[in-house]
Amino acid sequence: EVVQARIHSFVQGLSKLGQAGFDVFHAHDGIGANALLMLRCQGLVGAYVRTVHHVDASFGDPVVDAWEAQSIRQADRLICVSESWVPKLRERFQREAQVIHNGVDVYRFSPVPQATDADLARRLGLGTGPVYLMVGGIEARKNTVGALQAFVQLRARVPQAQLLIAGGASLLDHGPYRQRFEQVLAQAGLQAGPGQPVVLSGVLADADMPALYRLATALLFPSLLEGFGLAVVEAMASGVPVIVSRQEPFTDFLGPDDALWV
Numbered sequence: 001e002v003v004q005a006r007i008h009s010f011v012q013g014l015s016k017l018g019q020a021g022f023d024v025f026h027a028h029d030g031i032g033a034n035a036l037l038m039l040r041c042q043g044l045v046g047a048y049v050r051t052v053h054h055v056d057a058s059f060g061d062p063v064v065d066a067w068e069a070q071s072i073r074q075a076d077r078l079i080c081v082s083e084s085w086v087p088k089l090r091e092r093f094q095r096e097a098q099v100i101h102n103g104v105d106v107y108r109f110s111p112v113p114q115a116t117d118a119d120l121a122r123r124l125g126l127g128t129g130p131v132y133l134m135v136g137g138i139e140a141r142k143n144t145v146g147a148l149q150a151f152v153q154l155r156a157r158v159p160q161a162q163l164l165i166a167g168g169a170s171l172l173d174h175g176p177y178r179q180r181f182e183q184v185l186a187q188a189g190l191q192a193g194p195g196q197p198v199v200l201s202g203v204l205a206d207a208d209m210p211a212l213y214r215l216a217t218a219l220l221f222p223s224l225l226e227g228f229g230l231a232v233v234e235a236m237a238s239g240v241p242v243i244v245s246r247q248e249p250f251t252d253f254l255g256p257d258d259a260l261w262v
Contacts (some may be wrong), residue, residue, distance in 0.1 A: 002171060003031060003064050008195070010035030015044055023051060033071035050075035050091060053227030056141075059172065062094065069093065084248035092096040101253065102228045104237045109210050117211045124213060125195030129160025133216035135231040137168025138158045140177045143222045143245070147185055155197060166212060213238035221245070222262050232259070235245025237238040
């Protein structure tokens with residue numbers, strides 16, 4: 001129902017632009033793409049391009065799964081952000097996609113300190129010890145529990161270390177996985193909150209992201225499923241070492257010496 005309501009909202013808003021002379025519309029998820037498909041059927045949109053970052057095995061709802069599939073199959077053109085997803089889209093949806101890699105603005109994401117960095121550190125309660133950053137919230141595909149288990153081992157040797165997890169907005173229900181995360185946290189006797197060993201910032205303002213990377217000692221990105229992993233190159237542009245899974249798509253664009261592989 002939430003997805004359907006958002007598709008409807010897109011249709012209502014975009015229908016006002018349909019006669020404004022635009023030739024191509026672009027969506028980067030199934031919600032926007034389904035809205036464009038509906039508008040194309042109504043003759044209000046001439047064509048639409050869909051970028052597919054990654055595709056989950058299932059969203060846990062057959063209707064949402066069907067919407068996702070049709071938004072990919074019915075797109076006039078497909079884009080994906082890493083080479084490893086081209087054969088996956090071909091096999092699953094019988095569609096060809098063009099690869100356009102993600103990139104970052106190296107003037108925005110920079111290792112040069114800014115005055116706002118210290119303010120963000122105070123707001124989050126970051127100390128002087130090493131700070132290990134995760135971006136994307138607590139999700140199974142992000143392997144957050146695995147990262148927490150590794151952090152517990154690290155804390156035994158480096159008691160001042162902090163794990164900072166940013167983000168987490170999602171339409172999907174990650175409640176059961178978050179319960180596993182909280183169980184591991186409780187078993188280790190660690191607290192979560194500002195100034196605590198584990199800091200859960202939630203969704204931060206986009207303007208805070210460059211400072212967030214600069215405050216990190218390293219980015220932890222041991223994901224099990226990604227389309228590209230934009231946070232990896234944002235961190236690298238910020239001068240921050242990255243720790244990533246030794247699998248696609250990271251092996252598509254990172255060399256052997258570009259990251260610490262796990």
